[in-house]
Amino acid sequence: MNGWLALAVAVSLGLSAVALGQDELPPDSAYVQVEGDHLTLDGERIRFWGHIGHFPNPKMDNPDPRGDQELMVQRMKDLGFNMHRLWHTPEGEFAKGDDSRDDLKEYGIALLIRNDVKIWFSAMDGGAIPPDELAQAAKSAGDPETADAWIEAARSMAREHWSWQGERVSVGKFNLARHWDPRFGQLMIDHMIEAATHRNQYTGRRYCDEPGIAVWELTNEEWWVPRMTAGEWQQLPDYFQDQLIARWHDFLGAKYGSEEALDNAWKGLLPGESLDEGTILLAPMRNRAEPAKLNDSNPHAIAAMTGVQGEFGREDFVAQRGADVIEFFTDLLIRSKRKQAEVLKSLGKSTRLSPLLWDTGIGSNIQCTYLHQQADAITQCTYINGKHHDRTHPRFPFNSGLEEMPKVCWDLPWVEHNRIKGKPFFVYETQIKNSTKYRAEFPMRMAALGAIQDWDIICWHSYGPGHDSSADQPFDGLLEVGHSLDLHYGRDEVQLSAMKAAAQVFKHGLLEPAGEPTHLVFGGKLLYDPESMDYPGSWGRAAKLLLPTVYRHGLTIEIRPDLDDQPDHPYFEGDAEKFNKFKQTGLLIKGPTLQRGVFETSPIRPTDQIAFDWRRGNLTMDAPGVAMFTGFYGELQNPGQGVKFEHADAKFSDVRVVNPPDMPYPVTEDERYVAIALTSADGKPLAECERALVSAVSTSFNKGFQLDTDQELSEFFGAGTRTAGELPVQVARVGCTIECPAIEGMNYTLRDYHMNAIGQGTVRDGKLTVPADKPVFVVELTR
Template identity: 25%
Template sequence: MKTLLQALLLSALLCMAPARGAELFPFVLPWDDASANLTNLAAWNAKPAGKSGFVTRCGSHLCVGSERIRFLGVNIVFGSVAPDHATADKLAARMARFGINIVRFHHMDSSPVPRGLLQKDMRTLDADMLERLDYFIAALKREGIYSNLNLHVGRKYPGFKDWGEPTPKYWKGVDNFFPPMIEMQREFARDLLLHRNPYTGNRYVDEPAVALIEINNENGLLREWRVGGLNDMSEPYRGELQQQWQRWLRARYKDSAALRAAWGLREEPLGAEMLAGAANVKGGESGWNLQLVGGAQAALAQAADGSLTLAMQAPGKESWHTQLHQSRLAFKADQPYTLSFRARADRPLKIALQAMQAHAPWQHLWAQSIEIGTGWRDYRFSFAPSQGDEMARLTLGGLGLGTGQLQIQSASLRPGGVLGLQAGELLEAGTVAILGSDELMSRTREQQRDWVQFLWDAESAYWTGFQRFLKTDLGARPLILGTQVSYSPAPIQGQLDVVDGHAYWQHPNFPGKPWDIDNWKIANTPMAGLDGAGTLADLALRRYPGKPFIVTEYNHSNPSHYQGEALPLAAAYGALQDWDGLFLYSYGAHDGKWDSGMIDRFFDSHANPVKMASFIAAAALFRRGDIATARPENDPLPAQSVWIDSLRATYKMPAADLLGAPRNASLARQVSIATPAGPALPLPVKSDTGELLWGVDGVQGKTVVIDSPRSKGLIGARLGKAYDANGIELELLGARNDWGVLLATLIEGRDFTGPGRVLISALGQVENTGQRWLDEKKTTVGRNFGSAPTVVEGLAARVRLPVAASRVRAWALDERGNRREEIRVTGRERATLEIGEGWRTLWYEIEIK
């Protein structure tokens, strides 16, 4: 008997042992499983989808019939949009099991078959792929899962010649104003949406299980212009935009005289020289300084006549890793300045000229890209900074990725200069120039405003015109959304049925070529408890009040140690903000290998056991409404002129925080683009509902607390003590990173006093077998993502319930969510459950009798 008791005690101690440094163990959720157990939420979906009619707008939210609906979804991408029939049935059943009630069909147009719906001509829908898509949508419908159909995502329209680097990817911005591309978008829409699905009997324009039609993903004329994507635009695109600009001007001004009077001419005499002539080769406070970062190697020499020679010997990892600058400069907003110099290079170079802050946040006050040839040339620029700064600098950058020699003579920067219409610009002749983003500050403020207003009007006409085409010409009955508010101003998108946002916490950064799997990194730090609210503030402060708001792409990227926080945080605060939809990007299996048992690089979710296990709690928090909605705002929207000036002066798509709203306000109450300026909110921040607390101090960081009647949780750093969530005590005892996600979700029952059943989710580190970090900070694995099976950590934690232990039983669950092994519950008046690595699972079931 003594030996048996010792063995039982040892077993219990192993199961409760802190997981810090513990070995990861295999845990693979079957790709085709829909087991009927506590983790199956399929009954939450009304079946079939659309049985009560189309999804409609009811005020500022989404409804089906008279009932409010919130969407929790995933993205299906590329060839995975068209699985075979058997696979489609299994995928639909599994998605419903995890509480998913909508699928966004994305990147259907980006590649030819078998990775997309289009044939090799990139215009004709492939009959076989379309048939499989039809069946998949019908299978989802049977499981109560709606669809969101995307019309343009990644197709490079055939037959159009680009202008080399940097032609915008997927023709972003250009396809907002270039009529032949718009017509090609409409052709695709006609072919897809007027097609009749043989498995539902409906055309997609008439299909109630299609909740949303999305016009053009992550696309916007204003945004693409602002980031410089249209600066080097060639014909016929430049000519088309020029014609539209002239028509806009003629509708506004009688003649060139009226135009000149409205825009004015700013001319001021040149003042004293601002630049120091000396070069500080090793860096200093004045004169020219050479800055090298990221392994870049270069030498700066100065001749007796003051001319500079920059010899670039080895590139760095990003364009700014080699740059020349002069600091100790002061600029005044809207004051003309004139920069001039003479330059040549041993090979053609493109350099970035910037007047910028010499301190965080390093904002640009003026910027322009120029090309330096092999022959001597004089350069002269007049500009007016977008804002003033007493601690600024002039930078010659963009040199960090190349080698060669650059020579500069007679550099001068002086206050004064001429701003306004240039010689030969006449309204009657149609020669008033379109402006690249790097030319804007050489014009008067009035001209800048007119140019941005023109782009605003052109972009608005594209989105509203395409919505009108879908609804009037095609007769589409699903709701229409345009694009995302980080790519297009929220007031423009607010003219459509639904407003959308995208956000990623620590999206992988590619310092060289885009999506170079050998050269990328992530920051690998948690978001929970962060001052400034991370992606949640980015989204919430761009919401357009009065319209449904959804987030069709969200993720915290693999291989971060902190992926388990993604859905619980977004779901909890999305519910607080009263959003209408949340989609994880993406479900995965781009190549159709659904049974791989491993995470496919950055965004795969279907084979990520931590991400998938978190769906259950997220569905309760968001869909079921376990987190109460915060009180709404009634603040007036900023005038359109405020948005125009913000776009004129900054490189970011405007949001309320750029206009002074405190970012942490998104943690306390409902916010939007109308949220007014106000003082910062210090951490911790409690929601006005009292159910969420952001920024509690922990052992090595901060934590978010969830405390609602049916959901409890700790997300973030180990607190070092138990947290009492209104009678439910939660304590993270140990984890590999002193960090974890511990969630208690009441699946059945009224409250935690029972009777009922509770799901405990304990989510920590996850990766593939054999994943290998390449640096000490664990920011990249290169292509070493490992192989099957996925492995996870088992958090050590303690949960106490306000009921006697005699009323409680508990089990560790297997990969299908079935009861695998019963766990001893201790305590008398307060039932206590201790979990740990020894149970080799992510989730547990508690039954309260």
């Protein structure tokens, strides 16, 4: 759909600015925009530290749900968040102020906007349609003669759906066929239009015009090409499979022009296969399959395959055939996403100016990254567990990522390497499990990586549920455990303190990025490599270079299948041999690279402000605006001498960790595991800042918490929970001395987890003492 047609769709639905009596909108500069490879607001670069959680979906049985919304937005700001990734939006009819669930959601969204917490809008995908509405949906697009067949096929897909109550079933709009079936495609576009053009009753503005929305997202974790190469399309009704097979033959006909050319490219066809007759199997897939399974919706094709025995996999075909399958799926998806994007961009000022993402994740797959490259920005996620499966490991049942070469992944990188040259980069979700001992390091590791790779957004999943504003201590609560629950950080005093400090480092850009990142260019050979159908199969021989190169030199990449036909491109510097090698291997390397296990050094220094001393298990940040140490202070060569920071002109010493009497998994003297940071809170160097922040934390567990190490432990997950524990949460308190001439004379306030003041004073002789005998959450300094 071109832009004019998309606009016509919006106007036909009564969604034009004129029809809605829209107020005058702010100037372009008031909207977050992409300029070059970064985000800007009011002409200045801006970075976001994002909150994800249940907000603004209220707890309706709380005494004051509206007050809960207000408390949660204030809590976000207090903790350093300046963005919220929004999932929960109104779903039905309501009246402003009726205190219904949808009214309270709308109010919460307005609170974000009024408090300048920017929104990442993730509420456009999904949706469901009940079977009794399929007849009307069939009129939305497509050939009228196929309407009955479509209704029957769609009705067969009806299942129980979370959005419907009781025993009702519905057909999910979020299905594979929407990228080739015109009706499902139009249903999704209609759903997006409805979500984006909703007018907030508290702000009076349509979301598509709202400057408070900084990022738009078509879908979350669709990962369509990997799902298609896994053969999931074979589970669809025959009607949709027939459509797909027809598109497959159209693709082959357009690419090769004749059956003879196809036969030559593929080094032969299977008996019974014919482009002219429409009997080419959509194969190979990731897994082996029988011919009938690969084309079981086409009786003519099945008849043609009579006598062809056995199963077929990638190894049974030349690589070009597998590459064509991937190219077909990739091209089909990009065309569909581009159509959706054109419609959304036409709806309003925010959707036009602010970045639009076409999907989120999956960073290990090259086709998913290539899809992101077509959009305004790139976005990936990563999660780690922080628990070890090997009982001989000295930190068992835990492990710290600071004691191995740096990474924030298990085996394959998802976020590290996916910085596309010329595009902003967003982390849409990340978190470490709250059931691990060594989690205070993780916000610092992400902030350091975000600096090296010069990221624009880091969002944290998930804060979890909000708070009861009527409670005396609304933020108190157990550390939640269990699958997905132990990714909740909303009651985690230790991680929230470390995150608040790391937020200052990241948002204000206090660390310099890698100076001249290595650049990798991937061509069609690797983009369409059949091996990429497997989880570890993308990126070719470059896969083993990605992690070590990122953390030493920084890295950008580019996926350019078009360069396969451009021998005169400047990248090849007029060197025919360089071009031929690129076309043959699918890889061009510009800059130094490293490999895992080869000439490993420690500390690893991507810049002179960041050092990963993985042999001693620590990470340091040392810049004019920040001094930070996280890791095993007890493993230092001489802990008594403290840690000195040259660029920050600071020193940390007298570091101690005090465990409460009933502490599960206490921190030992030899460990002295800590995360300590002194950071500017306004973006200026420490010597000039008006506001600064100190965080000094170690770890915490619920009282009586216990892991189950008696069971067989999987490599990725480690031990599960035997006993969740109870209140109070046991916090290992950190005491230390911070010396820094730049903070001389600053007033300080010790604040507890509830942000109550529990101590005040003035820094004398450039020395600040953080006491271990008080429940210090953070220390605020003002000049």
